[in-house]
Amino acid sequence: MHDPRELLDDGPAAVRRLARRRHVLDLEALSEALSRRTGAQAEVTRLRTELNRTSRGGARSGPPSEEAKERARTLRAEVQRAEATARTTGQDLTDLLLGMPNIPLDTVPDGDSEKEAVEIRRGGPPPRDSAGARHHSDLGESLAVLDSPAAARLSGARFSVARGAGARLERALADFFLDLHTREHGYTEHSVPFLVSRDTMTGTGQLPKFEEDLFRTQVGDRELFLIPTAEVPLTNLLAGQLVDARELPYAFTARTPCFRAEAGAYGRDTRGILRLHQFEKVELVRVCAPEDAQAELELMVEHAETCLRLLELSYRVVLLPAGDLGFSARMTYDIEVWLPGIDAYREISSVSDCGTFQARRADIRHRTPDGRKGPVATLNGSALPVGRTVAALLEQGQQPDGSVLLPRALAPYTGFRRILPGGRTSPD
Template identity: 55%
Template sequence: MHDLRSIRENPEGFDAGLAARGAEPVAGRILEIDEKRRAVTTRGQEAQARRNDASKAIGAAMGRGEIELAEELKAEVAEIKHTLPALEEEGKALGEELDALLAALPNLPASDVPKGADEAGNVETARWGQQRNFEFDPKEHADLGPPLGLEFETAAEMSGARFAFLRGQMARLERALGQFMLDLQTGQRGYTECIVPLLVREEALYGTGQLPKFAEDNFRTTDDRWLIPTAEVSLTNSVREQILDDLSNPIRLTALTPCFRSEAGAAGKDTRGYIRQHQFYKVELVAICRDEDHETEHEHMVRSAEQVLEALDLPYRRMLLCTGDMGFGARKTFDLEVWLPGQGAYREISSVSWCGEFQARRMNARYRGENGKPAFVHTLNGSGLAVGRTLVAVLENYQQADGSVLVPEALKPYMGGIERLTPQG
């Protein structure tokens, strides 16, 4: 949600920020509705004050024997009593119209975010690791995985497209990846592990920005709860409607959860393989901090994701997303893209975003500053990492000529003695 006061003070700057994200200018419409709403509120307050004054004057007039004046005042009070509900309804309708307009607008980009219409405008800022040289043509995971236990047809028979069935050693590898990531984030990076609800109410998804604009991308139950598209929803909403007494140290939270996405906006993308699924596991990272700490915290979160890739010896690059490729709630985003030799391309495996006050305003999440006055927190979120996509990267980078896959050194303590995934007959 946006700060209405800042829009009043700088409507041109607000529209310029929206334009950088490919959105139409709306500051004029916002200010028009806001002015009407404030005018109605003022009229209501003036009417209520006049009603109170007239009510008091009735008794005084009766005491003086001014019956005619008292009757006139009674009629005026009755008229105001009739008018007030209409003013209240008008103000409420204008407020709802304004809230709906603001809720549908994306966050404004930070000043150092490069301008661009789509992913072509993203900027590579760092690269790590050496791409492996294979003495054979490396396979894509969708071809390599089925003999090892990554089954797509089995899942499709019971659930349809964009589901997978993992069996035996492959299931163990996915579990190992999730546990390894959690241990790294909690043991080395200062995050507190959480187990969170997978079903949330509408206001939780509104708080983190998935609703109302992206309802079709999420799964809804018959009792009006929603399956979380990421643990960001549950973790970030853990501070909703609160005023935190002390935020001198950022709150860092992490969770390994299933995630559920309808992928309505990704029709035709990555229909083959394990890259884009309706159901997948992810280790999510969330931070709650003060404005003055957000840059340091953003870098800390990016490094927390990068260290997973480095521990697994998976080559990656860091990308600063342009204005046209950032998520709805982000002010600044770094994507990490892992090298997939089977595809011969870098693919996104983590997205780490600073959201400023955008989510906090929607959740009414604040902290008490040094002056004792409440201020909105800043929120950050990122993947540390997407487990399924990391599985894909391990398969493609550690594949062998005979179709087997070596287990990375960092995962061996989690694999119960399995050091190589081998094709099953």
């Protein structure tokens, strides 16, 4: 969430230019809402002052007159009405601010869609030729590792069932990612709730704007939401806290299921396991001083790329344009893996610098060595989603004999390197 005075007072022309790239920031409406709140608060202060003066005056001159008593009663009623107005105008301003996305950094390119994304680099082995390559859903069926009909019977569209070597591969990937990030990259692993409150969802920016994309539960008067990513509980571990700057950066990771209604997906990538209502993911979250955010972003991208390099997967890194950024992000790198079965790159990780945007919403502050207090910066990224990684391994590892060869780095976790038709496995 933004500080409204910073948006209105500090370089409004620059703010308008940056905000225009997202087509969402109405500074006129913000100015009016702030003016109404300021006026309402000033009226409360004026009336309280007059009420106090009236009460003190009566005490100094003996018993108050009937006229003074009546004036005090009138002022109390006016104070109550003014306080109600102040609460309403304050909530109106908060609601407006909660609906405003983060402002892109100057270094973020213009554009409204992934078509304007700027490719930064490629990594891993050269992309294999897509000619004759099979889709991962077909491979999963022939290898007896994915069972889409069973998932449809259980839950309907956009769910998945993995079995045998497929289920073992999913477990192996999650363990591989967590071991890498905790042992080599310095993240602290957490086990977190999968159901969180409305306040928690609001802190990281999922609410109020994206409520239709969330799965919600209601038991009695208790409302909870299924998390769309571990970013939500991990970032909010520090909600409402004042941390010592000397403890920064924090580096958190967790493996969780993720639940997404995908209300705006419009039918893209509905075949297979690329876009599901439920999937597992290992998430990375870093919390740092604002001046360190860009360096931390580059570090997180390197951590995600390391996963892909060790898995011997072809990928590329792109910088998203302003109009394609997530709501809370001011800069995002997407890492896209090559899928020869669809002859295209698809996002496998999105690593974002949110600046102080989430910290203001969740009230996460730090005390600097000179005693000042201010919001921290938060960053998040996938490293990596399990399902999409399985899809990439199946498609990039497919062999002429119908088997799939897995990377050496996974062998200690799976106990095999090759998956054969029918679900059999082989150590080489």
